[in-house]
Amino acid sequence: MMLNILLQVDAKPESVWSLLSKGGPLMIPLFILFALVIYFFIERWLVIKKVKKIDDNFMNIIRDHITNGNISAARSVTKNTNNPISNIIDKGIQRIGKPIESIEKSMENVGKLEVYNLEKNLNAISVISRIAPLFGFVGTIIGLVMLLKEFATVSNPSISQIADAMYVKLITSATGLIIGMLAYLGHSYLDNQINRLSNKMESASSEFLDILQQPTK
Secondary structure (H helix, E strand, C coil): CHHHHHHHHHCCCCCHHHHHHCCCCCHHHHHHHHHHHHHHHHHHHHHHHHHCCCCCCHHHHHHHHHHCCCHHHHHHHHHHHCCHHHHHHHHHHHCECECHHHHHHHHHHHHHHHHHHHCCCHHHHHHHHHHHHHHHHHHHHHHHHHHHHHHCCCCCCCHHHHHHHHHHHCHHHHHHHHHHHHHHHHHHHHHHHHHHHHHHHHHHHHHHHHHHCCCCC
8 A cells, every 4th residue: 555655656747748648539629629719719819909909089080071071081091090990980981961860870880790790700719618618528428438338347446446547537528628718718808809899989980970960160
């Protein structure tokens, strides 16, 4: 007994890769899901980071051009800015002269399209956050079934053997839960950033409609 304890203490710690490799074949789809989460998160993060950059004076510049009746200059500013807010304002500028309700509806439609484009691949991250833990549980269940079948042919398996085998089979569950948690956190972060940008788009739309109802110089 004492010898076994000493051998366990002196044993070299197992590497993470060696430990994960013992999870069985279902570790492969789990690794694929993890890679997809990383790819989709970085891709969306870079897109959101790029489009949320806008000059603080953007709407002031638009206001000056509109109130001065310089529609072409205002349109030029939106074209050169090229982000969701400027695209919405550009649609509004194109509709100047039409009823306010028509302008508001056109801008609202563009806003919905911009949000839809921002949310691309976000659903994939959400799905992975749900199915990764399920993959892990399935791997553990399959492993335990195979383990019980194997022990059925062994006479008097020791508690140590059973514990070691079960701990290995639980690796897939732990991996799936970790991937699911990371995917959920990534999805929540990106969704929060999109909501903030969506609020800015709504604010800019309301400000633009107010500008149109002001008298021109």
